[in-house]
Amino acid sequence: xxxxxxxxxxxxxxxxxxxxxxxxxxxxxxxxxxxxxxxxxxxxxxxxxxxxxxxxxxxxxxxxxxxxxxxxxxxxxxxxxxxxxxxxxxxxxxxxxxxxxxxxxxxxxxxxxxxxxxxxxxxxxxxxxxxxxxxxxxxxxxxxxxxxxxxxxxxxxxxxxxxxxxxxxxxxxxxxxxxxxxxxxxxxxxxxxxxxxxxxxxxxxxxxxxxxxxxxxxxxxxxxxxxxxxxxxxxxxxxxxxxxxxxxxxxxxxxxxxxxxxxxxxxxxxxxxxxxxxxxxxxxxxxxxxxxxxxxxxxxxxxxxxxxxxxxxxxxxxxxxxxxxxxxxxxxxxxxxxxxxxxxxxxxxxxxxx
Numbered sequence: 001x002x003x004x005x006x007x008x009x010x011x012x013x014x015x016x017x018x019x020x021x022x023x024x025x026x027x028x029x030x031x032x033x034x035x036x037x038x039x040x041x042x043x044x045x046x047x048x049x050x051x052x053x054x055x056x057x058x059x060x061x062x063x064x065x066x067x068x069x070x071x072x073x074x075x076x077x078x079x080x081x082x083x084x085x086x087x088x089x090x091x092x093x094x095x096x097x098x099x100x101x102x103x104x105x106x107x108x109x110x111x112x113x114x115x116x117x118x119x120x121x122x123x124x125x126x127x128x129x130x131x132x133x134x135x136x137x138x139x140x141x142x143x144x145x146x147x148x149x150x151x152x153x154x155x156x157x158x159x160x161x162x163x164x165x166x167x168x169x170x171x172x173x174x175x176x177x178x179x180x181x182x183x184x185x186x187x188x189x190x191x192x193x194x195x196x197x198x199x200x201x202x203x204x205x206x207x208x209x210x211x212x213x214x215x216x217x218x219x220x221x222x223x224x225x226x227x228x229x230x231x232x233x234x235x236x237x238x239x240x241x242x243x244x245x246x247x248x249x250x251x252x253x254x255x256x257x258x259x260x261x262x263x264x265x266x267x268x269x270x271x272x273x274x275x276x277x278x279x280x281x282x283x284x285x286x287x288x289x290x291x292x293x294x295x296x297x298x299x300x301x302x303x304x305x306x307x308x309x310x311x312x313x314x315x316x317x318x319x320x321x322x323x324x325x326x327x328x329x330x331x332x333x334x335x336x337x338x339x340x341x342x343x344x345x346x347x348x349x350x351x352x353x354x
Contacts (some may be wrong), residue, residue: 025086028057029084032055032057032084033083033084052083053083054078054083054084054085055078055083055084055085056073056074056075056076056077056078056079056084056085056086056087057074057077057084057085057086057087058070058071058073058074058077058086058087059086059087072095073087073092073095074087076095097143097150098154100142100143101143101146101150101151101154102154102158102160104140104142104143105155105160106160108138108140109163109164109167111141113138113139113140113141114136114137114138114139114164114167114168115136115137115138115139115342116134116135116136116137116168116171116172116175116343117134117135117136117137117340117341117342117343117346118132118133118134118135118189118340118341118342118343118346119132119133119135119333119338119339119340119341120132120333120337120338120346120349120353121133121311121331121332121333122331122332122333122337122338122353123330123331124321124324124325124329124330124331124332125325125330127337127353128353128354129185129187129338129349129350129353129354130187130188130331130354131187131188131189131190131220132187132188132189132190132346133189133190133222133333134168134171134172134189134190134191134192135148135340136148136152136164136168138150138151156194156196159196161194161196162194162196162197162200165191165192165193165194165197166206166210168191168192169191169210169219170210170214172189172191172219173210173213173214173216173219174214175189175343176189176214176216176217176218176219177214177215179347179350182347184347184350184351184354185350185354186217186218187218187350187354188218188219188220188252189218189219189220190219190220190221190222190254190275191219191220191221191222192221192222192256193221193222193223193227194227195223195224195226195227195228195229195239197242198227198228198235198238198239198242199235199238203242204242204245204246207246207249207251208249211249211250211251216250217250219250219251219252220251220252220253220254220274220275221246221251221252221253221254222254222256222277223243223253223254223255223256224255224256224257225255225257225267227239227243228240228267240270240271243271243272244271244272247272247274252274252275253271253272253273253274253275254273254274254275254276254277255267255268255271255273255275255276255277256277257277257279258276258277258278258279258299259278259279259281259282259296259299260279260281260282268302268306269306273306273308274308274309275308275309275310275311276299276303276308276309276310276311277311277312277313278296278299278300278310278311278312278313278329279313279314280312280313280314280334282295282296282299282312283296283312283314283315283320283323283324284314286323286327287319287320287323293323293327296327297327297328300327300328300329301328304328309330309331310329310330310331311329311331311332311333312324312329312331312332312333313332313333313334314333314334315332315333315334315335315336315337316334316335316336317336318336320334320336321336
């Protein structure tokens with residue numbers, strides 16, 4: 001074999017090996033694939049159990065990187081392997097960015113580098129603004145401007161998202177309070193809440209304290225179905241109880257991204273839902289398919305029958321807007337009506353459109 005075993009990494013099921021002689025990428029891929037096929041079945045008692053394997057590869061380069069870095073890079077490549085992944089420069093950039101973001105996240109929060117932008121929601125018939133969604137942007141002194149796609153999923157993985165959610169929510173409550181003081185229309189504003197809050201100690205107490213402090217009103221909390229997907233019925237029931245308590249505090253509850261994948265219809269009856277947000281993917285699918293248009297209409301009708309406001313997101317063309325009106329959707333959100341905008345711009349937008 002052209003390699004030697006180094007050490008187990010992370011789990012007992014993961015091993016690290018190092019090449020003892022150079023191999024071309026195609027040759028290495030073929031050798032690994034054959035080895036993995038030969039080793040994917042384990043003997044358990046009198047049974048053979050299939051245990052699919054994945055492999056991540058990182059070349060040491062010249063000059064060679066240290067082995068610790070190489071092992072981390074190979075592990076990263078394995079996470080996206082199908083079934084063999086080779087670490088590349090894009091992954092390296094992402095890894096370095098994530099490392100920098102993690103080192104800066106707390107300081108960024110303290111320095112107020114996260115900014116809330118507002119994307120309007122509107123009535124498809126009157127074209128008046130009937131609400132907005134709060135979206136976060138990071139203006140980092142060290143990293144520059146970062147859209148949410150760069151950091152939200154990473155903050156979900158490292159747990160920092162719970163702090164950021166509270167930061168965002170408090171800023172939205174301040175905005176609503178200021179609008180009232182200025183005589184501006186106070187429209188419902190939705191704020192995303194991570195599934196991690198469902199298991200966060202003291203979450204309800206902290207939410208109640210914010211409501212009391214700001215006398216908050218017209219705040220919607222956006223949740224996705226993943227907030228209730230913890231693999232345990234007890235945890236699911238706990239999550240349902242948390243949402244019910246939030247609703248009792250006065251928060252409206254939005255089901256976000258509805259129709260984007262597997263939709264658990266039982267949640268529509270178990271949760272105190274006020275708003276159903278139809279995912280843009282369903283709108284796009286309905287443009288070229290009469291059958292999908294029927295599905296879209298039935299979803300909208302279901303939401304209305306359950307007493308929910310139904311909003312479709314991602315509207316970018318007049319044709320999409322007309323399609324939604326034709327199937328009974330009353331409210332929408334998307335670039336056709338308004339892009340995400342900073343606070344001062346949204347205040348001006350409210351004056352003109354609410």
